Amino acid sequence: xxxxxxxxxxxxxxTMHARHLRARLKGWGGVGAxxxxxxxxxxxxxxxxxxGSVASQAGAQPAGHxxxxxxxxxxxxxxxxxxxxxQTLSPSRADGPAxxxxxxxxxEKRKLVVGVDQNSFRWGYRDPNGGESGRLExxxxxxxxxIAEDILGDxxxxxxxxxxxxxxxxxxxxxxxxxxxxxxxxxxxxxxDVAFSAPYFKTGQQVLAPKxxxxxxxxxxxxxxxxxxxxGSTAYAKLEEDRRSGDLPASTDISTTVPNQLDCLVRLQLxxxxxxxxxxxxxxxxxxxDPTVELKGEAFTTEYYGVAMKKDxxxxxxxxxxxxxxxxxxxxxGWQASYTKxxxxxxxxxxxxxxxxxxxxxxxx
Amino acid sequence: MTHTPDTGAPPTLPAIPPQPSSSTPPGTSTxxxxxxxSPPTPPTRRRTAFAEGVDQLRHAATTExxxxxxxxxxxxxxxxxxxxxxAWQMTERAAAADAVLTSSQPLTxxxxxxxxxxxxxxxxASSGFLAGGQESAATRDRYERDIATAAAKLVNAAANAAxxxxxxxxxxxxxxxxxxxxxxxxxxxxYNRQGYPVGGAYLRYANEKMQQEMLPAAQDLYTKExxxxxxxxxxxxxxxxxxxxxxxxxxxxxxxxxxRTYLRTNRVLNHGLVAATTATTVxxxxxxxxxxxxxxxxxxxxxxxxxSLAVLHDARIASLKARGNxxxxxxxxxxxxxxxxxxxxxxxxHDFTRDIGALAKGLAHARRLADDDxxxxxxxxxxxxxxxxxxxxxxxxxxxxxxxxxxxxDMVIGAKGATGECFDAVDRNLATAxxxxxxxxxxxxxxxxxxxTGLPTGAAVLAVLGATGAVLGIGRxxxxxx
Numbered sequence: 001x002x003x004x005x006x007x008x009x010x011x012x013x014x015t016m017h018a019r020h021l022r023a024r025l026k027g028w029g030g031v032g033a034x035x036x037x038x039x040x041x042x043x044x045x046x047x048x049x050x051x052g053s054v055a056s057q058a059g060a061q062p063a064g065h066x067x068x069x070x071x072x073x074x075x076x077x078x079x080x081x082x083x084x085x086x087q088t089l090s091p092s093r094a095d096g097p098a099x100x101x102x103x104x105x106x107x108e109k110r111k112l113v114v115g116v117d118q119n120s121f122r123w124g125y126r127d128p129n130g131g132e133s134g135r136l137e138x139x140x141x142x143x144x145x146x147i148a149e150d151i152l153g154d155x156x157x158x159x160x161x162x163x164x165x166x167x168x169x170x171x172x173x174x175x176x177x178x179x180x181x182x183x184x185x186x187x188x189x190x191x192x193d194v195a196f197s198a199p200y201f202k203t204g205q206q207v208l209a210p211k212x213x214x215x216x217x218x219x220x221x222x223x224x225x226x227x228x229x230x231x232g233s234t235a236y237a238k239l240e241e242d243r244r245s246g247d248l249p250a251s252t253d254i255s256t257t258v259p260n261q262l263d264c265l266v267r268l269q270l271x272x273x274x275x276x277x278x279x280x281x282x283x284x285x286x287x288x289x290d291p292t293v294e295l296k297g298e299a300f301t302t303e304y305y306g307v308a309m310k311k312d313x314x315x316x317x318x319x320x321x322x323x324x325x326x327x328x329x330x331x332x333x334g335w336q337a338s339y340t341k342x343x344x345x346x347x348x349x350x351x352x353x354x355x356x357x358x359x360x361x362x363x364x365x
Numbered sequence: 366m367t368h369t370p371d372t373g374a375p376p377t378l379p380a381i382p383p384q385p386s387s388s389t390p391p392g393t394s395t396x397x398x399x400x401x402x403s404p405p406t407p408p409t410r411r412r413t414a415f416a417e418g419v420d421q422l423r424h425a426a427t428t429e430x431x432x433x434x435x436x437x438x439x440x441x442x443x444x445x446x447x448x449x450x451x452a453w454q455m456t457e458r459a460a461a462a463d464a465v466l467t468s469s470q471p472l473t474x475x476x477x478x479x480x481x482x483x484x485x486x487x488x489x490a491s492s493g494f495l496a497g498g499q500e501s502a503a504t505r506d507r508y509e510r511d512i513a514t515a516a517a518k519l520v521n522a523a524a525n526a527a528x529x530x531x532x533x534x535x536x537x538x539x540x541x542x543x544x545x546x547x548x549x550x551x552x553x554x555x556y557n558r559q560g561y562p563v564g565g566a567y568l569r570y571a572n573e574k575m576q577q578e579m580l581p582a583a584q585d586l587y588t589k590e591x592x593x594x595x596x597x598x599x600x601x602x603x604x605x606x607x608x609x610x611x612x613x614x615x616x617x618x619x620x621x622x623x624x625r626t627y628l629r630t631n632r633v634l635n636h637g638l639v640a641a642t643t644a645t646t647v648x649x650x651x652x653x654x655x656x657x658x659x660x661x662x663x664x665x666x667x668x669x670x671x672x673s674l675a676v677l678h679d680a681r682i683a684s685l686k687a688r689g690n691x692x693x694x695x696x697x698x699x700x701x702x703x704x705x706x707x708x709x710x711x712x713x714x715h716d717f718t719r720d721i722g723a724l725a726k727g728l729a730h731a732r733r734l735a736d737d738d739x740x741x742x743x744x745x746x747x748x749x750x751x752x753x754x755x756x757x758x759x760x761x762x763x764x765x766x767x768x769x770x771x772x773x774x775d776m777v778i779g780a781k782g783a784t785g786e787c788f789d790a791v792d793r794n795l796a797t798a799x800x801x802x803x804x805x806x807x808x809x810x811x812x813x814x815x816x817x818t819g820l821p822t823g824a825a826v827l828a829v830l831g832a833t834g835a836v837l838g839i840g841r842x843x844x845x846x847x
Contacts, residue, residue: 108767118698119562128497128557128564134695134770159768161699174709176702259700262566269552269563289561 081188083362085199085304089314090361091322096315099151102178112148115163115177116140119262121285122342123183136160140181142338143200143307143327147179150323164259166232169193172310179309179320183282185234186306195313196306197320198359200327200335204299205235206280210268210292215275217297223249225274228264231257235277238301265290279303281347281354288346304356321361430846436622437839441832443615444641447608448828451652452821454605458656459821461600462663462814469594470671470806472525475518476587477678479539482518483583484685486511487575490550491692492785494568495778497557512547519543522586535586542579546571565696572693591675598667601813602660605652612649619645619835626842637838644831648824655820662813670806673734677744677802680727681795684751687720688788691758695765695774714762721758724751724791731798740801747794754787 081087095103102112116136117124124140145155163171168184171177172194186196207222209215215222229236236257242248256273258264264276265286276283280299287293307320327334339351347354412420425431489508493500519540526532549571556564619642626635694713701712728748735741757776761784765773777784 108769111768113768119566121562125562126497126565127560128494128562129560130497134495134774157768160770162697164700167700167702174702176699176709260566260569262563263570265563266566266570286563289556289563 081191083360084188084191084196085186085306085356086360086362087186087191088196088198088306088321088359088361089317089363091198091325092315092318093322094315094318096313096318098178098310098313098316099319102151102316110152111157111159112144112152112179113159113161113177114144114147115161115168115171115180115182116144117182117260118160118162119260120183120282121262121289122346123282123285124181139201139338139342140183142342144181146327146334147181147307147320147323150326151319164232165230165261166259168232168308172308175310178313179307179316181307183279183305184308185279185303187234187303189237190308193311194308195311195317196308197317198324198361199304199306199356200324201281201305202354202356203279203281203303203305205238205277205301205303206283206299207275207277207296208265208268208283208286208293209275209296211294212292213274213296215296218248218277218300219297220249222252222275224251224253226253226256226272228256228258228267228273228276229254229278230261230264231259233261233278234301234303235279239277262286265293268293281305281343284343284346321359324359430843433839433843433846437836437843440615440618440622440638440641440835440839443611443618444645444831444835445828447611447615447645448648448824448831450611451605451608451648451824451828454608455652455656455817455824456821458601458605458659459814459817461597462659462810462817464597465594465601465663465666466807466810466814468525469590469597470674470810472522473587473590473594473671474674474678474803475522476583476590477674477682479515479518479522480580480583480587481678481681481685482511482515483543483575483579484682484689486515487572487580488685488689488692490553490568491572491689491696492778494553494557494565495692495695495774500554500557508550512543515539515543522590532586532589535582535589538582539579539586542574542582546574546579549574568696587678594671598663598671602663604660605656608652609649612645612652615645616642616649622839630842635838635841637834637836637841639838640834641831641838644827644834648827648831651820651823655816659813659816662809662816666806666809666813669734669736670802670809673731673740673802674799674806676727676731676734677795677799680724680731680747681792681799683720683723683727684788684791684795687717687724688785690714690717690720691777691784691788694762695770695777698770717758721751721755735798735802740798740805743794743797743801747791747798750787750790750794754784754791757782757784757787 103110105111117140118126118136120138120140123138124136125138126134126136130137141160144158144160148158149155161171161177163177163180163182168180168182169190172180180194183201184190184196186199190196205218207215207218215225227239229239236254239248239252239254243250243252243254256264256267258267261276261278261282264273264278267273268276269290275296276286278286280295283295287295307324309316309320331337335355336351339354343354344351422435426435486508489504489511493504493508496504519536523533523536523540526536549567553564553567553571556562556567558564619638623635623638623642626638627633690713694711694717697711697713699711702709703712703715704710705715725748728744728751732741732744732748735744761773761776764770764776775783779785
């Protein structure tokens with residue numbers, strides 16, 4: 001879903017997209033023209049009322065069709081959601097109501113309540129053979145401890161809550177957690193429900209399948225195959241959209257969804273599905289647990305992980321962004337150290353592909 | 366074939382020349398004394414055998430020997446019928462009582478054990494997960510023992526279920542799922558040992574299979590076996606009204622015949638008829654007393670055995686469920702929530718509260734049903750452990766709510782002072798109580814079944830004797846007409 005709204009698309013993809021659209025327009029004939037006309041009217045209306053950025057997109061016809069599609073398929077995203085990873089507030093250390101409320105928790109409860117995963121190998125997981133059996137660890141967990149230390153002065157002043165993929169947003173909205181640090185992709189539809197920090201990791205969707213499988217990547221080799229995704233994940237949204245648009249073979253069975261991405265590896269090992277689609281960073285963690293599976297093909301999306309918070313917790317968002325600035329700059333115990341410790345073994349020794357771009361803070365309110 | 370010399374009727378043979386049948390009772394002529402007066406009317410045509418038979422009977426009923434013969438036949442038939450119906454009805458009840466004792470109750474217990482073993486195995490597995498890769502020997506033994514018990518009881522249940530019945534299908538399903546489940550748990554263990562979190566994912570999958578497929582199937586089996594048990598009770602305990610009614614009718618008939626004999630002959634006792642009366646009375650008394658006794662024992666075995674057992678089984682299952690949910694609360698770590706009113710609660714902890722409530726209710730009920738000290742003592746002990754469990758659970762929850770996960774974990778699966786100790790104590794005491802109630806059941810139901818021992822055979826033998834007595838008694842009277 002996020003892909004459609006990204007401006008940084010390669011040129012080739014753009015022209016292909018346009019060609020595809022023209023073909024569709026021709027096919028739709030009069031109906032398409034009418035829709036385009038209607039859409040044009042909407043575009044002009046939007047151009048007048050909103051910022052005008054949509055109208056500034058070159059070419060009246062493609063833009064018109066594009067808006068028509070947006071209106072029918074996903075009317076919610078009709079505003080200017082461009083580059084969701086930049087829709088965050090500028091960093092600040094100032095305490096506000098959200099941070100004060102956390103600090104004012106009495107006694108034992110003076111802890112940061114964080115939604116994490118306990119199943120993502122090297123991101124947020126329990127080492128079954130670790131000394132303390134209940135201890136969570138991983139890249140995400142390092143970041144959580146850092147945030148807790150910064151806000152409450154104690155890296156261990158954290159209450160971890162394990163949250164299934166599709167419960168991340170409700171958990172924030174219901175106030176069950178202060179923040180979610182759980183390999184969560186920043187995208188437009190989620191931005192409607194929660195606020196995100198600046199990105200702290202870059203990844204993209206990838207296909208995971210047995211080494212012996214004829215599946216070669218995110219392409220027609222997935223025809224007549226069963227693909228597993230986590231319920232409520234960006235991977236599922238992408239598969240659903242692509243299957244509808246024809247970019248994924250219609251015969252691909254995407255009905256298997258599980259509460260947690262790791263459950264997909266179980267299904268794959270048991271032969272209940274043929275492939276798993278997941279963020280590359282997590283897919284690599286799965287591959288690390290089973291030497292007979294591997295990543296197939298290149299990443300076919302670009303996604304950024306962010307820390308998710310309540311939509312109105314502005315001070316917390318700014319504070320976390322400030323912490324992230326420090327986290328990236330700190331070479332001794334910061335981003336680089338955590339990457340080396342947890343992820344260099346499963347991803348790549350060279351972290352450049354995973355390092356997020358320099359943050360931009362476009363959100364104004 | 367017998368002659369009737371003392372009726373003073375005119376010689377009959379020449380009177381009815383056209384009837385060649387020698388079997389014609391000679392007494393027929395007595396029915397129509399004016400026979401010679403009417404000129405012999407030649408028979409117009411031959412009559413049917415049936416009509417002739419009816420005629421003969423009608424004629425027979427008009428003479429005393431004929432009447433006696435009819436009475437003798439009816440008496441013998443009544444006594445034999447009474448014996449047969451008694452034997453038949455009591456065989457049915459004895460078989461049902463035997464089924465209660467030797468098949469349907471044990472199978473109900475087996476089904477409860479299957480459920481319990483499966484739930485316990487799953488709880489042990491989740492405890493193992495909470496403990497990490499270094500699963501304790503005790504947990505592992507417990508898991509293996511549970512699986513072995515479930516497998517053995519399933520074989521037993523399969524052997525006793527009727528082919529093609531719903532129970533058989535359920536057992537087949539469980540037999541298929543059990544190795545699947547075990548396979549998932551073994552994979553989980555292997556991955557846990559290697560330190561990979563996918564082990565936890567396998568355990569979740571195994572747990573899902575257990576919760577969504579296996580335990581409902583086991584519950585279903587338990588319900589079906591319970592129905593069968595109730596059906597067997599229903600077959601064993603109703604009063605054998607047809608037999609009793611027939612017995613009373615037989616006695617009345619015998620009394621009437623003896624009174625008739627007395628009025629006609631002034632003789633008080635006819636040995637044969639007295640023997641028949643005695644035999645019938647014995648059978649009737651035996652029937653009512655034996656059945657009443659069996660019924661009272663069986664009712665007793667139901668009230669103090671089956672009902673107590675069911676309540677105890679339910680309580681034990683509730684305690685298991687509570688323990689499972691207590692573990693899952695920590696395994697899931699806040700992943701699942703439910704909304705109750707305006708409050709968002711941890712789903713597993715919410716279920717725990719429900720299960721421990723069911724346990725408290727079950728234990729209170731069991732204590733009311735316990736009819737002796739030996740039965741009440743373990744239940745009282747279980748109540749004590751449950752109270753302590755609740756207290757410790759609340760403390761553990763508080764630690765978890767405060768974010769002290771490790772402390773909470775230690776308070777639930779730790780070695781000393783953990784809620785696990787309380788659960789074990791509850792489970793152990795309930796097992797003791799179950800054993801006691803089971804013994805009570807076996808005694809009562811055994812007494813019930815034994816009260817019917819020999820009744821069908823005895824009734825049959827006595828009925829034959831009684832019938833013989835009746836026939837002989839009537840024969841004695843008949844011989845007086847020779």
